[in-house]
Amino acid sequence: MQGLTIVDHPLVQHKLTLLRDRNSSTNLFRSVVREIATLLCYEVTRDLPTEFIGVETPIATARAPTIAGKKLVVAPVLRAGLAMAEGMLDLVPSARVAHIGLYRDPITLQAVEYYFKAPEDVADRRVIVVDPMLATGHTAIAALDLLKEAGVTDLRFVCLLASRPGAEAVRAAHPDVPVWAAAMDPELNDHGYIVPGLGDAGDRTFGTR
Numbered sequence: 001m002q003g004l005t006i007v008d009h010p011l012v013q014h015k016l017t018l019l020r021d022r023n024s025s026t027n028l029f030r031s032v033v034r035e036i037a038t039l040l041c042y043e044v045t046r047d048l049p050t051e052f053i054g055v056e057t058p059i060a061t062a063r064a065p066t067i068a069g070k071k072l073v074v075a076p077v078l079r080a081g082l083a084m085a086e087g088m089l090d091l092v093p094s095a096r097v098a099h100i101g102l103y104r105d106p107i108t109l110q111a112v113e114y115y116f117k118a119p120e121d122v123a124d125r126r127v128i129v130v131d132p133m134l135a136t137g138h139t140a141i142a143a144l145d146l147l148k149e150a151g152v153t154d155l156r157f158v159c160l161l162a163s164r165p166g167a168e169a170v171r172a173a174h175p176d177v178p179v180w181a182a183a184m185d186p187e188l189n190d191h192g193y194i195v196p197g198l199g200d201a202g203d204r205t206f207g208t209r
């Protein structure tokens with residue numbers, strides 16, 4: 001699918017299988033979500049621009065690259081995106097964080113906003129939205145809508161698991177936003193859960209069910 005990158009690295013795939021296992025503990029689930037997010041962060045930041053600066057090594061003066069251009073914001077969709085945000089911040093600790101509170105109405109499966117707090121200069125930054133499950137796509141589309149309303153033009157979306165219909169919906173609604181996932185599953189069940197999926201990512205991360 002155009003604009004969708006599946007990160008098929010063996011480490012990512014192995015760790016995703018741990019998440020799919022219904023017998024994985026809450027502790028393991030949360031730490032593996034964080035680890036995969038770090039690995040996905042490595043991929044999603046692959047094209048960040050760099051510039052050369054002068055640096056004094058213990059031996060000599062060198063010209064060496066540093067990250068240049070827009071600063072990053074990590075934007076977790078609450079609450080399931082929080083562990084992913086931690087994994088991204090492990091790699092880019094200077095990134096700012098925008099919290100996006102959206103819940104899925106259990107009947108309509110539509111996304112309902114209840115919280116939005118972003119850095120004041122978010123419009124000048126590159127924003128990486130993180131949400132582990134791209135299921136119907138409603139939440140992802142709403143999160144991207146909110147950030148665009150706040151003036152953001154440089155957006156990326158990162159999830160652990162996408163459904164094919166969800167990924168198609170997000171790409172259709174926001175064709176300018178590239179999407180990264182560790183895997184894509186074929187379908188959703190009647191409750192909007194990804195099949196085979198890994199269950200409810202929020203509940204499994206926080207041990208609430």
Ligand code: URA
Nearest residue numbers: 135193194199200201
């Ligand atoms: N949210 C989840 O946590 N899991 C799914 O399968 C779909 C949405």
